[in-house]
Amino acid sequence: MNNLREIAKTSVLGNPIRFGIMLYLLPRERALFIDIQRILDITPGNLDSHLRKLKQEGYVEIKKVLVDRPRTMVKITEKGAIETRNYLEKLKSVVSSYYKS
């Protein structure tokens, strides 16, 4: 039951767009800003504000890289990966408890 309380209190990953960003980064470690924006189908401004929050919380690092031209690269940090896996664990236990009931 405390899983419900913890899920309800999840502030950083509790936001669905931030959760989507971290889920996209988790298996890839890094991705271009433009790719995340296309996959989640959100505006650049919206993605930028959520990335700033994730960076402020230490979940991602943001760098400029030269690809075809200067691009923004987003890299998941160790803390970001740990927090995302922990949240997935909580969701997994809550989800599986519903498929048993």
Added chain:
Amino acid sequence: MNNLREIAKTSVLGNPIRFGIMLYLLPRERALFIDIQRILDITPGNLDSHLRKLKQEGYVEIKKVLVDRPRTMVKITEKGAIETRNYLEKLKSVVSSYYKS
């Protein structure tokens, strides 16, 4: 991959407190306001504002009932149950895809 996009765009259940409320109601169908508030450890005002959003979206019904004294009872609607199960399905597929990778 479109699961990621759908999760990112989940507005009603995308909020962790509303998700916690619906997860609590799903196996019970109904619960007292005071019980939901204690389980999720949130303020009455916070719970009230999220319940109003859930009611506005047709996910719950809110009634006064006489228990020891007049109490607020929250009941999940069919739509609320369907939407919560659908969201759980999406989370389940995203979560299981991470435990396979």
